[in-house]
Amino acid sequence: MDFTFSEFIQQFWIARGPIASGLGVTLAIAASAIILGTVLGVGVGLALAYGARPIRWLARAYTDFLRGTPVLVLVLAGYYVPSAIGIGLSPLQAGVVALAVFCSSHVGEIVRGALQAIPKGQIDAAKAIGLTFGQTFTSVLMPLALRQVLPAWVNTAAEIVKASTLLSVIGVGDLLLASQEIIARNFMNLPFYFLAGFLYFSINYAIERFGRFVERKTTIPS
Amino acid sequence: MGYTLNFAAVWRSFMPLLEGLGLSLMLAVESIAIGMLIGLVVSFALTSKLGLLRRTAGLYVTVIRNTPILVLVLFTYFALPNVGVQLDEIPSFVATLAIYSGAYLAEVFRAGLLSVPVGLREAGQTIGLSKMQIRTSIILPLMFRNVLPALGNTVISLFKDTSLAAVIAVPELTFQARKINVESFRVIETWVVVSLIYVCTCAVLAAVFRRIERQLSIPR
């Protein structure tokens, strides 16, 4: 290595702006993709669990196709395809859409699994006291499914944060790209890649801890 | 819309795509093979009675699982040369994916180890088997059957991760796709075909694992 630690600190201080803004962009990408993906994914999950056969088949094809494709391919496709068919999306928008679609396939599977794990007897009991399907869903199915969905959903959120790094490949100014630009100037590969890794690790570790906290809080007493 | 589908350009590039797929599979096989060895050793460390061993292994798993794989790939290829570890693209990627796989597989194997009933180990001891014999004849065969579903999912996931080698210019499938895309401008066709290739390969892998599961299942 041909630089010292104090030189790194100096460079880090100079680069604190771009790092902070890169971090901000990363969090914004992840948050948008997670929110959009979750909303879409709940719909997909409902279709898979309760939909009529054609809708279920469509949702199944959607999920299977997306889960068999690498995220990088989705991001690249999301970057190149819209402009070819006349939709103008910025790299950031394209990337977020790609990640949201990816997220929805995972959330869809999670929601389907949770809904189908609820014993049929619960629905029978709800019917027996005269609840409609809508009432059954809000009072019984959703609360029970939510408890099972939450840990896996937190996991998916962490996956999206990690996948957000792929947007640097299509030129979006996230934390990784910011780090690469800094390295291009000062050639301090090791420290700054390490720093980027450390920051991503911290975010995901925090998400992991949050997930365990939520899991503890929502366990039913027994 | 002004875009007419023309799959001929993609069809012309069928050979490069096939070669790319071949390279992707090779990267996967090499990385996962090494990763399985790492994962097996680490899983024993994770379930060991020695606190230090357990915590070190736990640290390795936690760090890898919470770090984006792209950062790891770039780190190995660009940052390690700073400390004298200079690798070409393919060895660099295989090393990264192997270490990455090791952490995930360690978790899979750990769950498998925990699912083997404690009583079986004791039964082995009462027959007089050594610790290593118990491990190889009793624990590992049972553990392997139990982990097959999770193992299959993890292997398929790791195969998809080989696409990241494209970022450091390894000519695997995704890299070839990007090349065709840029050269021919046939964007929709390229990405649809490449996605389908990945989806079909994953489906084949899933079928293979299901077959293995069936072959190894204990009659009841």
Place this chain on the structure above:
Amino acid sequence: MSSNILEINNLHKRFGEVEVLKGVDCAMQQGDVVCIIGSSGSGKTTMLRCINMLEEFNDGAIRIDGQEIGYEMRAGTRQRKSEQEIARQRALTGMAFQQFNLFPHMTATENVTLGLIKVKKMGRDEAVAVAERWLDRVGLLARRDHYPGQLSGGQQQRVAIARAIAMEPKLMLFDEVTSALDPELVNEVLLVIKDLAREGMTMLLVTHEMRFAYEVSTRVIFMNQGRIAEEGNPREMFIKPQTERLAEFLKSSAFN
């Protein structure tokens, strides 16, 4: 005729190719306690589940308190009633299940008040008061804030019964409610049911508890292969069975 709480005429039910109910007739008046006995596969649970439309039925008619259940004639053809209508009709009956089916994420009180608030449109305070009254009836007022996971099997089943009768149904349906219980817990549930019978609740029970059937029911129905094979007063039927199949069944169930 219309003073009957329950009327079943020529009930037919198929599962795919297999006909499980082959023309069942039944009538019950207010205060009747009817036990359905028979071996598994005889169609007893299916018949019960048709009454509150947990199962669809292919032919025949079911009337509760004069109302046609599940299907009606519209423009000359037999058509299924709307989901809304069927949900409303389900409130005419109450059901207790073999697996209890209590909502695990709700306390005992909340399990009971759910129907009162959502279906009977009661206010929260009124619903809680009603729920506590019924929980007290089944002896579980002290456990009203417990979750099902914190209760024993017998306690769960009693809460489940309270949940059903709090809705003040015209007819209570019991589907093998003691079959999943440990033997020492069966009695506490049977006591609650006997109590309800004494108070004049109209009840239809599918059960294996032969002694209970003998002691408590006004009538027993013996089902065999989708049909009612024998029906009558248990005190006579069990001592002098008219059909050979009932005699075999009684012998195999070790009834004294």
